[in-house]
Every structure is written in C-alpha cells, then in structure tokens.
Amino acid sequence: MMNSSKSRQLRKYFSLGAGILGWFLGGVVFGFNVYAISLKQTFNYTQTELDYIASSGDWGECFQFPAGIVIDKFGPKVTCSISLIVTTMGFLLMWMATAFRIFFSSKSWLVCAFYFLTGFGPTFLVIPSMVVNCKNFDKKHLGKVLSLLSGTFGVSPAIIIVLYEGLFVQGHFEDAENQKLGEFMMMLAVLSACISVFCVVMLKTVPEDTPYDVIEQSGEAMNKTNDIHKNKNMEIHKNINDRTALVPEKTTKQIPKDMNCWQIIKTPQFYYVFLICLIIMGICISVVNNLTIIVESAQIDVNQITFTLIIPIFAVISRLFVGVLPDYIFQKWPFIPKSSILLFSCILTCISQMIFIVFNGSLIGLICASVMVALAYGVLFVHISIITINLFGLQYCGQNCGLVFLSNGFGLVLFQKLFALNYETNSPPGSHSCFGDLCTKWFFVLTSSLSFCAVFLNFCLMKIERDLHLQHDESQASSHQK
Structure with missing residues (x-):
C-alpha cells in the first residue's frame, strides 16, 4: 500500500514536470519582439505585415478551444501528439521560409499561417497540462498548481530572449537580416519536438483511491444521514405545541455541477x-x-x-x-x-x-x-x-x-x-x-x-x-x- 502511494505521488510529479515544460513551450511565441526586427529585415516586410505576423501567433495562442475538446474526449496522449505534429511543423515551416527569402518576401500571408501554427500547436500541451495536473492534485491546491504553470508561461519569453541574444545574434545588431534566424527556428523545432514527446509519455491522470470531490460528497451524505437520525430522535421528544423548525445550524458546502x-x-x-x-x-x-x-x-x-x-x-x-x-x-x-x-x-x-x-x-x-x-x-x-x-x-x-x-x-x-x-x-x-x-x-x-x-x-x-x-x-x- 505504501509503495502504491509513493508510485502515485511520483507519477503526479512527473506529470507536473511535463506540464511545466508544456507551459514553457506555450510562452515561446511571446518572445517575438526579440527577433521581430530580424524577421522584418530578412523578408523586407512592412510594419503592417510584421504586425499581422505577430497577431497571428497571439491568435493561435488564444485559440485553445479545440485543444480543450480533444483533451476531454481523447485524453492527454492524443492531445500532446497533435502538439508534436503541429508545433514542430510550424517551426520547421518558419525555418523553410528563411531558406527561401525571395519567394516568401511577397507571401507574408503564408508566414502568418506558419506563425499561427507555432502559437496554436502549444495549446495542445497547455490545456492538457492544466487539466491533468488540476485533476491529479487536491482541489484545495488548485490555485497553487495553476500559479506554478502560469509562472513558467511568463518566464518562457525571457529565457527565449536570452537564448536568442546570446547564441543567434552574433554581433549583428545593426544588420539584423544577418542574424541566425533560420537556425533559431530549427532549434525551436527540435525543442518543441522533445518537449511534446516527453509530455506524450509522462503526462497522465493519476487516479486516487478516494478523489477529493468524492470525499466531500460522501461527507455531505453522512452529514445528511446523521442529521436525519438526529431529527428523528428529536421528534420523539418534541413537544406537540413546539413549532420550531428543525434546521441544522450549518448547511453543507455546494459542490459545482460538472457542465460541458x-x-x-x-x-x-x-x-x-x-x-x-x-x-x-x-x-x-x-x-x-x-x-x-x-x-x-x-x-x-x-x-x-x-x-x-x-x-x-x-x-x-x-x-x-x-x-x-x-x-x-x-x-x-x-x-x-x-x-x-x-x-x-x-x-x-x-x-x-x-x-x-x-x-x-x-x-x-x-x-x-x-x-x-x-x-x-x-x-x-x-x-x-x-x-x-x-x-x-x-x-x-x-x-x-x-x-x-x-x-x-x-x-x-x-x-x-x-x-x-x-x-x-x-x-x-x-x-x-x-x-x-x-x-x-x-x-x-x-x-x-x-x-x-x-x-x-x-x-x-x-x-x-x-x-x-x-x-x-x-x-x-x-x-x-x-
């Protein structure tokens, strides 16, 4: 029994680690500003075209509803597999665009589509990571789990900025078109593939012997039973002229109904x-x-x-x-x-x-x-x-x-x-x-x-x-x- 409990705890923390990596990948798209000038000068885009590319990544990150449908119907393994395909493909297509600059310099709408995938793909890691870890830990720790994941999401752009400036700028501050933008996109493709594979393997819902909500509901049912017996005993001794309502001093806590x-x-x-x-x-x-x-x-x-x-x-x-x-x-x-x-x-x-x-x-x-x-x-x-x-x-x-x-x-x-x-x-x-x-x-x-x-x-x-x-x-x- 002790080994089983330790095994469940270990699987929980592996899933939490996978979730942290998933949310880290989700925040990568918000590091856009660090390579925005390089992207603009590489393809000779206007500021409007650059804004459209940035907004496409933001919109991809906001479009989390499909990932929610998939995780609720098919589970984390299928959802993370979709992220593996979509996110990796998005960064590979961005790398391909840097290799064919002349063609894509007049096709900014294609680059928008590619960058949308880099924002949309990680949602298939962000949403399952949130769902799985919220279910794995007691409801009383819900805020702490979400804070940890969200904090990682916020730190991610800062880390990406440091990596890019340290490894891929290579002194080309004035001539940003000569920065290693293509190599950076390839690095993100490899990184997203590794994180997605880790999440496919490690991100799992760990069942408890007695889930938190079941404990609350069973406790509520026991309180009701005890109150009924108490009320029956009180009714035996109740004076026939006593009109005081037999209402418990404290009502039970309302548990939210699960709604889709x-x-x-x-x-x-x-x-x-x-x-x-x-x-x-x-x-x-x-x-x-x-x-x-x-x-x-x-x-x-x-x-x-x-x-x-x-x-x-x-x-x-x-x-x-x-x-x-x-x-x-x-x-x-x-x-x-x-x-x-x-x-x-x-x-x-x-x-x-x-x-x-x-x-x-x-x-x-x-x-x-x-x-x-x-x-x-x-x-x-x-x-x-x-x-x-x-x-x-x-x-x-x-x-x-x-x-x-x-x-x-x-x-x-x-x-x-x-x-x-x-x-x-x-x-x-x-x-x-x-x-x-x-x-x-x-x-x-x-x-x-x-x-x-x-x-x-x-x-x-x-x-x-x-x-x-x-x-x-x-x-x-x-x-x-x-």
Missing part, C-alpha cells in the same frame, strides 16, 4: 466571465503591445527597454504567488462568492487606465500604470481558470477554459484596433508617428470606462453566485425538515 461547453453557454455566469475576460485582458494586452509607442508619444527621454522589462517581471511575480490567495480564501471562508477574486484585476485595471489619462506625460505615472497593468494581467490569467473550474466543474475544464479564453483573442483584436484608430487619427498628415497627449488620451478614457463596466459586471456575477448559493441552502434546509 454546450451547457455553460446557456448560463448567465458564462457571459459575465467571458465579458470580464474580454475587457480586462483585451485592455492589458493592447497596453503591453503598444507600451513603447505610448512612451514615445509621451516624449519622455528614457530607455524603452526599462518599460519592456517591467511587464514580464511583475507579470511573473503575480502569476507565481497569486494562486495561493484563492486557496486560502476558499478554505477559510467557503461562503464568499468565488468570483470575488476577479475584483482585484478589474479594479487595478481601472485605476491604471485613469493614471494613464492624468499622468500620461510623467515618467513615474507611466511606470506605476505599467506595473498595475502587468499585475492585473498576470493575476487575471490565473484567476480566470480558477473561476471557470469553480463555477462549471473540473470534468470538462479543458473545453470550458478554452472557450472562455477565446475572449482573449477577441479583446486583442478589438482594443488593438481602437488604439490604432486613436493614434492614427491624431497623427499629422503624411506621418506615421504621433506625439502628445491626444495620441492615446481618448483611448484611455474609453478603456477606463469599460474597465469600470467590468467591475460592475463582476458584482453582478457575485450576486448571481450568491443567489444560487442561497437557493442551495434553502433546498438543503427543506430536505432536512422532511
């Missing part, structure tokens, strides 16, 4: 979560992607690398530690609405956008607002998965989380377009650059208003959750009386 993606779209909770994620993540991503442009338009004489480093540093810090807080809150105060943890990201985003409006020309103001955006994005990235699992159950969490994260892609497109519209409207005729407060001011006025709407939606979601909890308590009380 077709069932959750019929619930109002899904649309509240979807809209909150769309607004907050869309705002944060648009600010992150355009941070150097915001600094440039503010005409602040500062090294822009300072701002590009702020986002990953604080995003990783928030992702690594933020999962511990929900675990503590949900165990200490189980009747607090689970969706209340989203308030932190919503309120922080709202404050950051107002700082961008008022202190747009101040270095300290821009740094404070950027830090808040990084923290809000990193926290929401973890909390949105926790909320989805707590509201809709763990059994179909792959497809449910994938469906919710589609909002990330829609938000990216929407707010990127809004930012570009505000920026280009205030640019001088014939110029692609804009300087002054008006370049970004009305965009931040809009985002601050929408983030305030997200706070309101969050309170509505909390009220719905609270009402359902009260209904559950009333039904439990009535069943005890019977």
